[in-house]
Amino acid sequence: MTKIAFIGGGNMARALIGGLLNSGTSSEQLLVAEPQAEAAASLRRDFGVVVDSNNNEIVAQADCLVLAVKPQVLKQVAQQMATSVQAKKPLVVSIVAGIPMDSLDQWLGGGVSVVRTMPNMPALVGLGITALFANQRASEQQRQLAEQILSAAGSTLWVENEVLLDAVTAVSGSGPAYFFRVMEAMVESGKALGLSAEQATELTLATAAGAAELARQSDHSVATLRQQVTSPGGTTAAALEVMNDQGIGQIFNDALQAACDRAAELAAEA
Ligand SMILES: NC(=O)c1ccc[n+]([C@@H]2O[C@H](COP(=O)([O-])OP(=O)(O)OC[C@H]3O[C@@H](n4cnc5c(N)ncnc54)[C@H](OP(=O)(O)O)[C@@H]3O)[C@@H](O)[C@H]2O)c1
Known part of the structure; x- marks a missing residue:
């Protein structure tokens, strides 16, 4: 059973979690790291998922991490998780706008399978479109998993190089x-x-x-x-x-x- 952990349980994470549960993923497969007690309680109540305020506790249990924090905090969050990520080597899917995958990989200690994505706001009503780009380390199976997660909030498309994500940002x-x-x-x-x-x-x-x-x-x-x-x-x-x-x-x-x-x-x- 593939375990998917969301780091940050805000609007986008909620949209993806809701979509995944609707499309047949079991709540036992989903975990969330969310520091705010009120947000954590509502995630447990609304979705029946495990929520913990300790990111490293969550990383230790996950096969795939979905990074869903604001761009300004990503560096700090990633560096604090680096040891657990290196121990577990999960697939890392980032929905964080504007952070290059090399920076993210470096903050996480290097050698990580990363899929960087650019979703958009209609994901909140299941009508988003997300562009994805994977680094060399991501296997075909990991790419499929990333696509499956983002499909929960709408349609998806792959781009051939990371620079195109800037164009995607400009369009969708x-x-x-x-x-x-x-x-x-x-x-x-x-x-x-x-x-x-x-x-x-x-x-x-x-x-x-x-x-x-x-x-x-x-x-x-x-x-x-x-x-x-x-x-x-x-x-x-x-x-x-x-x-x-x-x-x-x-x-x-x-x-x-x-x-x-x-x-x-x-x-x-x-
Ligand atoms: N919304 C969109 O339309 C959209 C579109 C494309 C991409 N994105 C990307 O999606 C990401 C998430 O956006 P969002 O709208 O879902 O933001 P959001 O609602 O602010 O969600 C971020 C969540 O992360 C939590 N968080 C903060 N620090 C954390 C930490 N150290 N560890 C774990 N969780 C932490 C926040 O908790 P607190 O509230 O306590 O800070 C909040 O619940 C952003 O990077 C954004 O660039 C969003």
């Missing part, structure tokens, strides 16, 4: 905020056109969810779908003309480049 990691920003603007514009806040919000959210689902189910590219919904001389064409004149493509190019550059800077600082 930070991406939910771009859609929130667009939806925020649409709600405000709907209100300016006379709709109530509730009406504008309901229309915007249903349109966003519907457009995403349609694009997922369709064999056409999003560019083709956009053309199909844009009759010449119609209302959609009028709106898109304004967006194009104001450089929407360039805005997204610049925005995603800025996110990607920032991800690389943060990784260099780690």
Whole structure:
């Protein structure tokens, strides 16, 4: 029985634990290291999993660690666990944003099988997407285990090199905020056109969810779908003309480049 231990029992860990239990993993396979008593009690109550405030006690029992603490504390947490990790040599799956796998491996004492991942916020409702990258030490079986864990919170895809995780961060990691920003603007514009806040919000959210689902189910590219919904001389064409004149493509190019550059800077600082 493979034992999976979460180091840090916050929002993302809860999303993955809930997903794993729903997809058939037994609560006896899951352990959590969580320092905060209230959070620990709620993890025990909600999921029936073993929770301990001592990270090393948890590491000693685990075949796989899922590092789910904030980036600022990861170095300290990893260094404090290094001796137990070296004794047990578990697979280490990191969901921590921006920390390169070489730094993590070094903090853990070296020679560790690491899968670095970049999930996103919709994982909290089971609709996340996570990109994964494994180091040379990770076996095929360990890669499959990492993928299985992250699949509990949505879909997954592998990237061929670690640098691409910065691009992933720019697209899907930070991406939910771009859609929130667009939806925020649409709600405000709907209100300016006379709709109530509730009406504008309901229309915007249903349109966003519907457009995403349609694009997922369709064999056409999003560019083709956009053309199909844009009759010449119609209302959609009028709106898109304004967006194009104001450089929407360039805005997204610049925005995603800025996110990607920032991800690389943060990784260099780690
Ligand atoms: N949320 C997202 O959308 C998202 C997306 C992509 C990646 N991520 C990554 O996922 C990671 C977790 O994010 P989150 O939103 O789940 O954060 P979170 O809710 O703050 O969870 C982190 C948990 O770790 C605990 N912790 C702190 N110090 C610890 C220690 N020394 N040992 C063990 N546990 C400790 C925290 O306890 P206290 O509350 O007591 O500090 C907290 O319960 C982050 O690194 C983030 O970069 C998150």
